[in-house]
Amino acid sequence: MIWQALSLQLGYNASLVAIGATILGIAAGVTGSFLFLRKRALVSDAVSHATLPGIGLAFIAMVALGGEGRFLPGLMLGAALSSGLGLLVIGWMLRRTRLTEDAAIGAVLSVFFGAGIVILTVIQSMQSGRQAGLESVLLGSTAGMLRSDALVIGTGGALVLLAVLLLRRPMLAVGFDSDFAAVTGTNVARIDLAMMGLVMAVTVLGITTVGLVLIVALLIIPAVTARLWTDNALRMVALAGLAGGLSAYIGAAVSATAPALPTGPIIVLASFVLFALSLALAPARGGVALLLRQIRFRRRVHRRQGLLALALGQPIHEPFTMALLAREGMARPDGVATEAGRAAAAKALLDEARWAALRGDPAHGLTASRYDGLTPIETVLTPDQIAELDRHLPRAQGVA
Amino acid sequence: MGAEFVALSLSPLLIGVLAAVTCALPGNFLLLRRQALIGDAISHVVLPGIVVAFLLTGRVAALPMMLGAAGAALVSVILIEAVRRTARIEAGAAMGVIFTTLFAAGVLLLEQSDTSGVHLDVEHALYGNLESLIWLDATGWSSLLDPMALAGLPPELPRMAGALVIVALAIAAMWRPLAIATFDEGFAATLGLPVRAIGLALVMLAALAAVAAFDAVGSIIVIAMFICPPAAARMMTDRLLPQVMWSVGFAILSAVLGYVLAGYGPLWLGFANSVSAAGMIATVSGLILGATMLFGPCRRRAGIAA
Numbered sequence: 029m030i031w032q033a034l035s036l037q038l039g040y041n042a043s044l045v046a047i048g049a050t051i052l053g054i055a056a057g058v059t060g061s062f063l064f065l066r067k068r069a070l071v072s073d074a075v076s077h078a079t080l081p082g083i084g085l086a087f088i089a090m091v092a093l094g095g096e097g098r099f100l101p102g103l104m105l106g107a108a109l110s111s112g113l114g115l116l117v118i119g120w121m122l123r124r125t126r127l128t129e130d131a132a133i134g135a136v137l138s139v140f141f142g143a144g145i146v147i148l149t150v151i152q153s154m155q156s157g158r159q160a161g162l163e164s165v166l167l168g169s170t171a172g173m174l175r176s177d178a179l180v181i182g183t184g185g186a187l188v189l190l191a192v193l194l195l196r197r198p199m200l201a202v203g204f205d206s207d208f209a210a211v212t213g214t215n216v217a218r219i220d221l222a223m224m225g226l227v228m229a230v231t232v233l234g235i236t237t238v239g240l241v242l243i244v245a246l247l248i249i250p251a252v253t254a255r256l257w258t259d260n261a262l263r264m265v266a267l268a269g270l271a272g273g274l275s276a277y278i279g280a281a282v283s284a285t286a287p288a289l290p291t292g293p294i295i296v297l298a299s300f301v302l303f304a305l306s307l308a309l310a311p312a313r314g315g316v317a318l319l320l321r322q323i324r325f326r327r328r329v330h331r332r333q334g335l336l337a338l339a340l341g342q343p344i345h346e347p348f349t350m351a352l353l354a355r356e357g358m359a360r361p362d363g364v365a366t367e368a369g370r371a372a373a374a375k376a377l378l379d380e381a382r383w384a385a386l387r388g389d390p391a392h393g394l395t396a397s398r399y400d401g402l403t404p405i406e407t408v409l410t411p412d413q414i415a416e417l418d419r420h421l422p423r424a425q426g427v428a
Numbered sequence: 429m430g431a432e433f434v435a436l437s438l439s440p441l442l443i444g445v446l447a448a449v450t451c452a453l454p455g456n457f458l459l460l461r462r463q464a465l466i467g468d469a470i471s472h473v474v475l476p477g478i479v480v481a482f483l484l485t486g487r488v489a490a491l492p493m494m495l496g497a498a499g500a501a502l503v504s505v506i507l508i509e510a511v512r513r514t515a516r517i518e519a520g521a522a523m524g525v526i527f528t529t530l531f532a533a534g535v536l537l538l539e540q541s542d543t544s545g546v547h548l549d550v551e552h553a554l555y556g557n558l559e560s561l562i563w564l565d566a567t568g569w570s571s572l573l574d575p576m577a578l579a580g581l582p583p584e585l586p587r588m589a590g591a592l593v594i595v596a597l598a599i600a601a602m603w604r605p606l607a608i609a610t611f612d613e614g615f616a617a618t619l620g621l622p623v624r625a626i627g628l629a630l631v632m633l634a635a636l637a638a639v640a641a642f643d644a645v646g647s648i649i650v651i652a653m654f655i656c657p658p659a660a661a662r663m664m665t666d667r668l669l670p671q672v673m674w675s676v677g678f679a680i681l682s683a684v685l686g687y688v689l690a691g692y693g694p695l696w697l698g699f700a701n702s703v704s705a706a707g708m709i710a711t712v713s714g715l716i717l718g719a720t721m722l723f724g725p726c727r728r729r730a731g732i733a734a
Contacts, residue, residue, distance in 0.1 A: 070523065126729035127662065131464045135714065138652035138714070139711060143707065153699070241531070248528070249524070289540075315514055
């Protein structure tokens, strides 16, 4: 069943929904990575919660005008208006009062959401059977999604992607260094506004699929996942799009297989699985890589200290050092240095002596600060400099 | 008014007030430490904790659920810190990763498990059901002195009162170190104060408040009360103790006004049904915050022209 869903064999409608969700996921990942670079990830939480009163009011207005209350574009318009208002309020609070950004986000989030809940209970008591399912905007559900809804979501997602493509340069500049961007002539306030507009668009498109409580996850988690893999901004944006699209696709497909599998949570959990895998396996920032680096560092320290001990004829008490030297053929298990060990030990000792000379010379101040007891001196000085250094070494220690 | 009010409104009103104050107290310090969104995160992760406790014990009981929720709060704090350090990303993003994931897991567990026979669903988790906590045994004000009737009080009331006492006593007990660590963590560390332990203790107090209030009124009040009354109080004064007092006052005002408006407001306007009390309390607290932001004497940051 799940394989059928993943290979788009559950019928035309389910496939269309999955494709629409995938485009939305890509748009969310891409947009979210700019938000993450701007260090404003949690603003999206306020944006998404602030859509609720607008959704409720739009529903009431559409029913009052004799229309269908769940008409998606209408709900989206209401959602966009009220989350836009929420954003304005946050901006005003930051400019005009002493409150910090986290307090402004939390206040707007909770108050707008509370007002939305009030409006939802008003709708529940209205004399209309058609409002059934407006609660689905909270946690998302693709079950009752119409073909036109999927088309709206897919088209909207594609438009968001197009806008990001056009705005990627200034948004990156602002994300990395807003002061520098301002100096070079970028209108930072306008770019920030555009970025928030894109976030709002993703949120509004996502209310029916992911739900407004969890859409923030689709903006944050893929971006953080992508950040683990690369230090190149545009590559990160592309990877975030990939992660977001994949999560949304898996979520929409899997949740189509059973009624008790709500779409939003599955999408979020799928994106978290990608994140957790990345956190473990990513090449530079992952947990495994971190562990390997630590082990390698420990070995270097022990090898160096062991070699110095051999060179000075001191006994080695640390079992790990002894085992390491023995394994690398530097010393016999009883602690006597081999031929290779003696050479390496002499080299280590010479290195230390050169470093000591270097650090005693004020002219080398900056280079001397790179001394960590591990780095071979050849990696920081040219052969000429080393030769110059060697002329000042005490002859007794010189081992050519 | 009398008998009906005592039976139907007194206990939800009291529970609302107690929940609001319990959350507002630690909220003051979270706000000053710029950790206001911790309350948001905690109130989301409480859900999986409660669901897991329910699945393990098979019944809706207070103690296991409190333990489950507190455990989930602790786990989330640890996970957020672990993600922040391992991935080297900003705290906000790490928080966003963890609390949304845990909340999603909670929702999924809830939908997958058979909870049809018990009062546990996502809507209840989000905005509680304050109105249902009525005191059936009450016949009038005299019931307050009647031990038989008092025994029929909703159990959320004494539990919420207990949580308030614990939170208030704990904050009073660590007032000085907490205040110092809040305003200047570096200075507190040089004084030899256990800064990290103080921070964790505050988060645990917030978790306790969130868990107790969550059970009675849902997470939306919890988030609103963590932030709005302390933020409004911040507009009124520059001193810590008066700020805490103001926030308690605002919390009580929000709860009472919100409850009354939700219960009776629609009737005054000619509608038959009341609206969500939890949502209305959050809305009122926002309106109070809005008023103080416009007119409060200390609303501006130092250095901003009037």
